[in-house]
Amino acid sequence: MVEKKQEDFNLDKDRLREELHNYTEDFVLEKMEEILKNKEDFDDFCTCENCLLDIASYTLNRIPAKYIASPRGSLHAKLIEFEHQVNVDIVSVVTRAIRIISKNPRHNNGENCEDNN
Numbered sequence: 001m002v003e004k005k006q007e008d009f010n011l012d013k014d015r016l017r018e019e020l021h022n023y024t025e026d027f028v029l030e031k032m033e034e035i036l037k038n039k040e041d042f043d044d045f046c047t048c049e050n051c052l053l054d055i056a057s058y059t060l061n062r063i064p065a066k067y068i069a070s071p072r073g074s075l076h077a078k079l080i081e082f083e084h085q086v087n088v089d090i091v092s093v094v095t096r097a098i099r100i101i102s103k104n105p106r107h108n109n110g111e112n113c114e115d116n117n
């Protein structure tokens with residue numbers, strides 16, 4: 001008799017989750033830093049955590065996720081490969097996100113953001 005082992009099967013979800021990593025997040029954060037370093041384009045842009053998270057979320061929702069099971073090579077090389085694959089220019093999406101968020105910052109309901117520095 002062959003018994004099915006189904007009931008004994010438990011996925012170690014916590015363990016797997018630890019190993020899963022969406023590299024699109026790294027790419028986007030990397031580009032955000034790059035862009036925000038040249039802040040002359042975005043003079044009055046707020047860099048409080050809320051606004052930064054909004055930019056990241058906006059961008060990440062518009063770029064496909066990229067999970068790499070066993071990353072090899074530099075993040076930079078992966079980024080170029082990724083942009084080529086999905087035919088997306090992360091910089092332009094981040095730039096658009098910054099413009100949109102800075103016009104409608106969530107932190108301010110008529111107040112200035114205290115975290116802004």
Ligand SMILES: [Zn+2]
Nearest residue numbers: 046048051113
């Ligand atoms: Zn802010």
